[in-house]
Amino acid sequence: ETGVTQTPRHLVMGMTNKKSLKCEQHLGHNAMYWYKQSAKKPLELMFVYNFKEQTENNSVPSRFSPECPNSSHLFLHLHTLQPEDSALYLCASSQEAKPLFFGEGSRLTVL
Amino acid sequence: SQQGEEDPQALSIQEGENATMNCSYKTSINNLQWYRQNSGRGLVHLILIRSNEREKHSGRLRVTLDTSKKSSSLLITASRAADTASYFCATDASDDKIIFGKGTRLHILP
Numbered sequence: 001e002t003g004v005t006q007t008p009r010h011l012v013m014g015m016t017n018k019k020s021l022k023c024e025q026h027l028g029h030n031a032m033y034w035y036k037q038s039a040k041k042p043l044e045l046m047f048v049y050n051f052k053e054q055t056e057n058n059s060v061p062s063r064f065s066p067e068c069p070n071s072s073h074l075f076l077h078l079h080t081l082q083p084e085d086s087a088l089y090l091c092a093s094s095q096e097a098k099p100l101f102f103g104e105g106s107r108l109t110v111l
Numbered sequence: 112s113q114q115g116e117e118d119p120q121a122l123s124i125q126e127g128e129n130a131t132m133n134c135s136y137k138t139s140i141n142n143l144q145w146y147r148q149n150s151g152r153g154l155v156h157l158i159l160i161r162s163n164e165r166e167k168h169s170g171r172l173r174v175t176l177d178t179s180k181k182s183s184s185l186l187i188t189a190s191r192a193a194d195t196a197s198y199f200c201a202t203d204a205s206d207d208k209i210i211f212g213k214g215t216r217l218h219i220l221p
Contacts, residue, residue, distance in 0.1 A: 048208065103153050
């Protein structure tokens with residue numbers, strides 16, 4: 001139990017579906033992150049939120065839409081995804097970026 | 112853009128031996144962090160070393176940092192089967208970005 005909970009753990013969706021990934025942290029941290037982990041690639045930083053404000057959007061396609069309603073919750077809304085978007089999506093939180101506490105990830109498969 | 116790069120990409124050693132993994136990075140950093148990931152799971156933070164530190168220990172882990180060479184190493188002593196995992200270095204350059212390398216896959220042989 002890391003204090004960061006991600007749901008769902010596994011998700012299969014078609015290219016025309018709309019779904020959302022959810023992340024919740026119980027650590028009182030001020031920053032939350034989305035990372036994408038694909039096979040044989042480094043973890044890719046997607047979005048950073050600091051005190052609910054987005055401070056980083058790492059050239060992520062608009063078919064990924066983050067939402068941070070408060071400093072404990074982070075969502076990643078997905079629609080019209082492509083098969084190459086299949087990956088493990090990891091949420092993390094931190095206090096002033098040191099260190100990161102990760103959730104267990106959401107394994108996404110796009111058919 | 113990728114900051115840290117681990118070496119080797121994969122490492123297999125006998126249980127009880129020491130495992131050494133290296134990380135090189137490109138720009139100035141505030142600190143460097145090492146993480147571990149079991150297959151299909153989230154990453155777990157192992158140790159953080161600040162830019163003004165040269166060496167740090169935590170249990171069987173020893174981390175060194177050479178800012179002049181922009182490199183770090185992670186040593187796991189007396190390895191155990193449970194140490195089998197992927198290990199990542201990550202750099203913090205104080206801009207809210209913590210950037211990871213591709214990782215080293217460590218396999219401990221019984």
